[in-house]
Amino acid sequence: MTRYWPRAADGLPPGQGLLAEMPRFSAKPFLPPPAAPSGPELAITLGRQPLAQVAGDLLESLGPRDVRADFHCVTTWSVTGLVWRGVPLREVLAAAGITEMPAPYAVALGTDRQWASFVWEDLSADDVLLATHLDGEALDGRHGGPLRLVTPSQYGYKNVKHFMTLNFQHHEPAVVSKQHLRARVALEERHTRLSARALRLPYGMLVGPTARPLRAVAPTRCVD
Ligand SMILES: Nc1nc2c(c(=O)[nH]1)N[C@H]1C(S)=C(S)[C@@H](COP(=O)(O)O)O[C@H]1N2
Ligand SMILES: [Mo]
Secondary structure, three states: OOOOOOEOOOOOOOOOEEOOOOOEEOOOOOOOOOOOOOOOEEEEEEOOEEEEEEEHHHHHHHOOEEEEEEEEOOOOEEEEEEEEEEEEHHHHHHHOOOOOOOOOEEEEEEOOOOEEEEEHHHHOOOOOEEEEEEOOEEOOOOOOOOOEEEOOOEOHHHOOOOEEEEEEEOOOOOOOOOOOOOOEHHHOOOOOOOOHHHHHHHHHHHHHHHEEOHHHOOOOOOOO
């Protein structure tokens, strides 16, 4: 079985090492990916109030484009030069009539119930993408199909796969286990409280057991 071991490489953010390929990485690495809905659709809400429903044809009409970006998991692995295809989230929101910040915070939720919290500034940044493809292939169960949030300046855990709901909130969301509200890679915001430098070694030791080789994962159709 492939063993992943990040290696030192020039030009990576602080504390990161390089992997040759993107593994499947999940909070529940031994479970298969969740069953996929038939097509890309994202519900946007403000508290309990529905704001918009984004379907695949809206994304098509906005003109999906290719964006090259590196990807950095908080456990210290990085992969470089990924090509995502999608539409900047800010454009999607604008097309759905959301041109101003509905609320200062938001929670992005995946169909596997994994979620990540955001401040508006991070979510509306230029490089944040609503992605449907990776390296020329439609996103599948491994990498978060049919719709994935891609936010290259933040750690992997903000890049919510199987993206289903974006919920704006007036109050700061409760912290998700170890996550940092901002999680900016350049500032090494790995964890809410613990020192990022002190976490590099123990997090790095998690990469081997938790990063799943792609071939070991069943395709999208399998059920939770
Ligand atoms: N829905 C969902 N999104 C998720 C995760 C998850 O378990 N579920 N894991 C996160 C973490 S920690 C990382 S590093 C990346 C991994 O993406 P990949 O599996 O495409 O490599 O997805 C992120 N998004
Ligand atoms: Mo991660």
